[in-house]
Amino acid sequence: QVQLVESGGGLAQPGGSLRLSCAASGFTFSSYAMIWARQPPGKRLEWVSGIYSDGSDTNYADSVKGRFTISRDNAKNTVYLQMNSLKPEDTALYYCAANWGTIATMKLNDYDYWGQGTQVTVSS
Numbered sequence: 001q002v003q004l005v006e007s008g009g010g011l012a013q014p015g016g017s018l019r020l021s022c023a024a025s026g027f028t029f030s031s032y033a034m035i036w037a038r039q040p041p042g043k044r045l046e047w048v049s050g051i052y053s054d055g056s057d058t059n060y061a062d063s064v065k066g067r068f069t070i071s072r073d074n075a076k077n078t079v080y081l082q083m084n085s086l087k088p089e090d091t092a093l094y095y096c097a098a099n100w101g102t103i104a105t106m107k108l109n110d111y112d113y114w115g116q117g118t119q120v121t122v123s124s
Contacts, residue, residue, distance in 0.1 A: 002025070002027050002113050004023070004097070004114060004115035006095065006096055006115045007020070007021050007118055008118060009094060009119045009120045010121070011121045011122075012120070013122070014088060014124055017083060017084045017085075020096075020118060021080055022078060022080070022096030023077060024077045024078065031101075032099060032100055033050060033051065033101055034072060034104065035047060035051075035097050036049045036050075036079075036081045036094060036095070036096055036097075037094070037095050037097060037108060038095065039092055039093045039117075040092040041091065041092070045095075045108060047107075047108055048060070048081070049064065049081060050070065050104025051071070051104055052103060052104055053101065054102065055072050055074070057104075058104075059104065064090075067086075068083050069084075087122060091121050093119050095114055095115050095116075096114075097112075098112060099113075100112065
């Protein structure tokens with residue numbers, strides 16, 4: 001069956017870094033665009049970053065641009081989110097999601113498969 005399993009979350013200090021991973025199984029990973037989304041405490045789910053199915057293009061929310069980097073390894077069926085210069089406002093439950101097709105849209109409803117999430121807390 002389809003599975004997306006996030007890992008790499010935890011506690012980081014402001015200015016620190018974390019690298020999230022999302023391991024996919026049960027579908028043809030290289031045919032799916034992937035995104036990261038997050039849900040801060042008490043707030044709505046928000047799109048963070050996306051990557052095309054072949055890795056040829058990426059996009060970022062303004063709030064993370066220049067600090068976060070999304071990448072994927074289609075041979076390992078894994079998508080990553082490198083998070084640098086973390087801020088307290090980055091605290092959230094982070095999810096990866098998959099949508100069949102090349103383009104990583106910013107519409108969360110487009111995404112068919114979702115992981116269970118990994119918690120990121122940024123605090124001193």
